[in-house]
Amino acid sequence: MSHMYNLAIIGAGPAGIATAVESYLLGIRDIILFEKDENHNSTIRKYYKDNKRVDKDWKGQKVELDGRIYFVDGTKETTLDFFDEILANHSVELKTHTEVQKIEKRDGYFEVFIAGSSITAKYVVVTIGRMGKPNKPDYKIPPEIKSRVGFTLDGCVGGEKVLVVGGGDSAIEYAVDLSGQNSVFICYRRETFRRANPTNQRDIANAISHKEVEPILGIDIVSLESDEGRVKVIFNDIEPRTFDRVIYAIGGTTPSAFLASSGIKEEDGKPVHDDNYETNVKGLFVAGDITQESGGSIALGLNHGYAIACHIQEQEQ
Ligand SMILES: Cc1cc2nc3c(=O)[nH]c(=O)nc-3n(C[C@H](O)[C@H](O)[C@H](O)COP(=O)(O)OP(=O)(O)OC[C@H]3O[C@@H](n4cnc5c(N)ncnc54)[C@H](O)[C@@H]3O)c2cc1C
Structure with a gap:
């Protein structure tokens, strides 16, 4: 069998990057982070206007950061620079232009499918957000x-x-x-x-x-x-x-097809998960906006990533 990663993360937004970096800081190695676009954080790049003010307590939700990523208020540009820097400072393999199609559990490990090939990993975290499919009106656009x-x-x-x-x-x-x-x-x-x-x-x-x-x-x-x-x-x-x-500007949708093809159950428009963000498939986690019906934030995604990293580290001890 080819190289087995310890941790594969799908989606390099705030939650995916936090999962990767917090895991690295807790001593987990062999981490791969997949991003379908040309660079990390495609939601911030595409949906935030230039110079947008980025609030840590987005939508007025006060969030205490649990982990070691020190995120503060800034702008679109300083936020992207911040994520550039933390990715560069921690040995996480970021694979851009790589869209994951589905995840399958085999005997005790996961196969992660990307166009024409696959990799294997012990743990997988899905952090693909909800903005891949923005909400659209229910009437037709001529x-x-x-x-x-x-x-x-x-x-x-x-x-x-x-x-x-x-x-x-x-x-x-x-x-x-x-x-x-x-x-x-x-x-x-x-x-x-x-x-x-x-x-x-x-x-x-x-x-x-x-x-x-x-x-x-x-x-x-x-x-x-x-x-x-x-x-x-x-x-x-x-x-x-x-x-x-x-x-x-009416929000995004749950990527139900992706969740279903990976065996993750959905209830009330959200993937089912426990307090550690582990889904019904043991070893397969969800984090970030994908766990919220609406109203996620960068800081919440960072906290999810930290919680998952701690849980995986405990499992490994
Ligand atoms: C206009 C706007 C303004 C906002 N302003 C703020 C703000 O000021 N402060 C704040 O805290 N929050 C703000 N938010 C919310 C914030 O952007 C989100 O809560 C946050 O980006 C969610 O992070 P995430 O990692 O869960 O998902 P995302 O940031 O959506 O990242 C998901 C990543 O996964 C990638 N991906 C998707 N599918 C696949 C696949 N199959 N394979 C590989 N990669 C994949 C995507 O390309 C993307 O890079 C704003 C949102 C919007 C739309």
Whole structure:
């Protein structure tokens, strides 16, 4: 049999990196970290706007860090630098451009399948997040306007009439950021932005009072149509309006197909796991956003990684 890793981690976001680094710091060796994108932290790279403020206590959730990774408030750029540094300082093998397809348990070890080949490992941790599949509206997006409807700020050029859909922190940050160069509207089905953290609630209130962002609150979107190539939005309670671009910031989904193909049970939209984040398959763990129905954070992912590392170390003694 080829080389057997002690620990294979799927997904190099905060939870995956923390699992790898905390395990290394506890003396575990032979760790491999798989990332499907060209670099670690694709959620931060793709979904955070440039210079975004990164809050340790995201969404107002106060998190005491349990492990040895000292993460503090910063920006998108300082956060990525921070993860670069801790990966460089600990001997973790990071394999980018490598999408794991499924995990199978054999006699006492795991086979981890990647395109055309596989590796074996004693323990496996799945930290693939929920943003691989952002939540999409349940109505159809007509093909002719698809390029004007997105889930990140990609493609935003400035000077446009933009509708941001959602009322959480991400939606507010997108709306406030875009309002510097665009005419921005924010549509949320609730009447207030109470789910957002206090800073974002203040920012959106300011932007609205200065007429930089126009709120469309307590309203649902029923469908989208093409209006000569622009996006016509049909609402439930008000007249349709046409925008140059619509951006949905409504969270992500549980990667159910991946979990099922690896034998991990799911209940209420989350993988089943115990207090050590071990799933129904012994030796196979989940950590980070994938364990939450919504509302994960970097700090929570770091703590999950530490808890798993401690548990594996105990098992090895
Ligand atoms: C717009 C936005 C703003 C946010 N702002 C903050 C903030 O200020 N502070 C904060 O604490 N949190 C913030 N969050 C939440 C935070 O980003 C997440 O909680 C955190 O990234 C979750 O970490 P994770 O490791 O669980 O998953 P992710 O960060 O999603 O990482 C998962 C990784 O797995 C990789 N992957 C997926 N599938 C596979 C596969 N099959 N094989 C190999 N690799 C795979 C992905 O490419 C990705 O790199 C924000 C989220 C968004 C969307």
